[in-house]
Amino acid sequence: MPDRFLSSMIISYKGRNILVDCGEGTQVAMRKAHTGFKATDIICITHFHGDHIFGLPGLLLTIGNSGRIEPITIIGPIGLRDILDAFLTSIPYLPYDINLIEDPKVGLGFKIFGNVLQVRDKNSYAEDEIIISTLDLEHSSPCLGYSFYIPRRPKFLPEKAIEYGIPKEKWSILQSGKAIVYKGNTYRPSQMLGKKRRGIKLSYITDTRPIDEIVGFIEESNFFVCEGTYGDSGDIEKAIENKHMTFREAAELAFKGKVDRLLLTHFSPAMEDPNTYIKHAKTIFENTIIGYDGYTEVLSYE
Amino acid sequence: MPDRFLSSMIISYKGRNILVDCGEGTQVAMRKAHTGFKATDIICITHFHGDHIFGLPGLLLTIGNSGRIEPITIIGPIGLRDILDAFLTSIPYLPYDINLIEDPKVGLGFKIFGNVLQVRDKNSYAEDEIIISTLDLEHSSPCLGYSFYIPRRPKFLPEKAIEYGIPKEKWSILQSGKAIVYKGNTYRPSQMLGKKRRGIKLSYITDTRPIDEIVGFIEESNFFVCEGTYGDSGDIEKAIENKHMTFREAAELAFKGKVDRLLLTHFSPAMEDPNTYIKHAKTIFENTIIGYDGYTEVLSYE
Numbered sequence: 001m002p003d004r005f006l007s008s009m010i011i012s013y014k015g016r017n018i019l020v021d022c023g024e025g026t027q028v029a030m031r032k033a034h035t036g037f038k039a040t041d042i043i044c045i046t047h048f049h050g051d052h053i054f055g056l057p058g059l060l061l062t063i064g065n066s067g068r069i070e071p072i073t074i075i076g077p078i079g080l081r082d083i084l085d086a087f088l089t090s091i092p093y094l095p096y097d098i099n100l101i102e103d104p105k106v107g108l109g110f111k112i113f114g115n116v117l118q119v120r121d122k123n124s125y126a127e128d129e130i131i132i133s134t135l136d137l138e139h140s141s142p143c144l145g146y147s148f149y150i151p152r153r154p155k156f157l158p159e160k161a162i163e164y165g166i167p168k169e170k171w172s173i174l175q176s177g178k179a180i181v182y183k184g185n186t187y188r189p190s191q192m193l194g195k196k197r198r199g200i201k202l203s204y205i206t207d208t209r210p211i212d213e214i215v216g217f218i219e220e221s222n223f224f225v226c227e228g229t230y231g232d233s234g235d236i237e238k239a240i241e242n243k244h245m246t247f248r249e250a251a252e253l254a255f256k257g258k259v260d261r262l263l264l265t266h267f268s269p270a271m272e273d274p275n276t277y278i279k280h281a282k283t284i285f286e287n288t289i290i291g292y293d294g295y296t297e298v299l300s301y302e
Numbered sequence: 303m304p305d306r307f308l309s310s311m312i313i314s315y316k317g318r319n320i321l322v323d324c325g326e327g328t329q330v331a332m333r334k335a336h337t338g339f340k341a342t343d344i345i346c347i348t349h350f351h352g353d354h355i356f357g358l359p360g361l362l363l364t365i366g367n368s369g370r371i372e373p374i375t376i377i378g379p380i381g382l383r384d385i386l387d388a389f390l391t392s393i394p395y396l397p398y399d400i401n402l403i404e405d406p407k408v409g410l411g412f413k414i415f416g417n418v419l420q421v422r423d424k425n426s427y428a429e430d431e432i433i434i435s436t437l438d439l440e441h442s443s444p445c446l447g448y449s450f451y452i453p454r455r456p457k458f459l460p461e462k463a464i465e466y467g468i469p470k471e472k473w474s475i476l477q478s479g480k481a482i483v484y485k486g487n488t489y490r491p492s493q494m495l496g497k498k499r500r501g502i503k504l505s506y507i508t509d510t511r512p513i514d515e516i517v518g519f520i521e522e523s524n525f526f527v528c529e530g531t532y533g534d535s536g537d538i539e540k541a542i543e544n545k546h547m548t549f550r551e552a553a554e555l556a557f558k559g560k561v562d563r564l565l566l567t568h569f570s571p572a573m574e575d576p577n578t579y580i581k582h583a584k585t586i587f588e589n590t591i592i593g594y595d596g597y598t599e600v601l602s603y604e
Contacts, residue, residue: 002334024360025327032304048392054360058326061352086391089384090350092443141394 005029007266016117018042026055037066041117045076047143057087064094070116071097077142078103107133135217137208139243150200154193210249218257226250228264231277251284265291307331309568318419320344328357339368343419347378349445359389366396372418373399379444380405409435437519439510441545447507457496512551520559528552530566533579553586567593
């Protein structure tokens, strides 16, 4: 729409970017938000309706023109390979490889290898920095929900290291996650660590009915981005027919999933000002935000 | 770009629309310009670079959602069928047919049949209302220039009709282009017509070097839309390398082609304000306009 871009999200982590969905104009929104293009390491596609993918060929080309040569991981539901093959027909050349992951059935661990977020190298002992999980949703075409989890390492406990008699100059090795051998004994980092700590969890659910499975999937998210195609709870029949949600239904998911905050997005073009309907969500879940173009949020460890 | 749409053009004729090129965001520009979608009868594609076609799948879908069921004619260079097939992979259903015309080698006559501009029905005696011609250009991929000619019928001369003794009530049949039989004699409209009159000619040339063939092709256009990728005449080497034109080169074509007016478009993103360079064109061709988003022009018979 002239005054509202299509829904999409950029996660920026240590200067590397993960994009979720790419409708027509997403690259213009990225320019406005100064996200840059070269650091786009991962693109997650929820499903193949035009408002979520028609910006992809242009974006892939623009990323190519940005000087990027490192591979890009593209994740999406079943059919991703066919759609990408079709789009690439209109692009004669891209200076980078595409690592295509169609319908992943397990969480994908990513780590920065060679300056780029790449899917876990099975031979490395590296801890995952971001884990991307997917959930099958209920829409008129195969559609995936996404969650992004950034684990937090347990605290390093100096008193334990002192107890084992390990000299201070060896601590940093243990802190970086590697084992050491000292006076013939092997010490593992886990021996010096405190209890588990909550990481950062961000979930993205769009184009679906509010199926029960979503509650467990988004559980305890710090930030839950969810579609609210219809603001008025009275539009529930339209929501059922078109396989979307009302604000109220999204808020119910947020409540049941015990998330910290809910951001509503993916508004029907018929809804001129979504703020008019915020009460329909807040009655159920107080910490609700109505998304708008360029909305930015910083999430940190507690 | 955030503040400049990609180049494209809508010709509106008797409420029917012809679109030339469709980069990402063209449908947003159309919304801003209130052109509507349902009356899009013909789409002309110059070539298959992203900035000219990546908005096409989204536009086709939006036209489908506008309630259109009448066929759409899409014209483009060699390869059009493959590109469209690829795009249609991502569109499960369109409620209208596409009449695809790949690399036409002759001018195409269009007329409004059943409320829609359609290519000439060979069995009809109807005069063409718009003639679309193409020219092979010189770019890094096959690229077509377009001209749109709206012929003007010669004046109907009542004095001739009186001379032949044809009663007034028969004149309107002759004026509409049909022959009549009166008192056993056949009279053709051509017998009652004055001399030829100039129609309206509009030309669109983008993504090419200024090859000689363009001069004859655009000759005596009322309005000549031409790329001016580089404003500064000093950028001539870049223009040659990237198969584009400078403002000066476009102006030289306008001058040699004896057009009435030149509109420059398709500016390099590196050129922040194209107006800075207008002198490079005006030195050669005074009637030069620098295009901008939403520029509108009404062309009428003389």
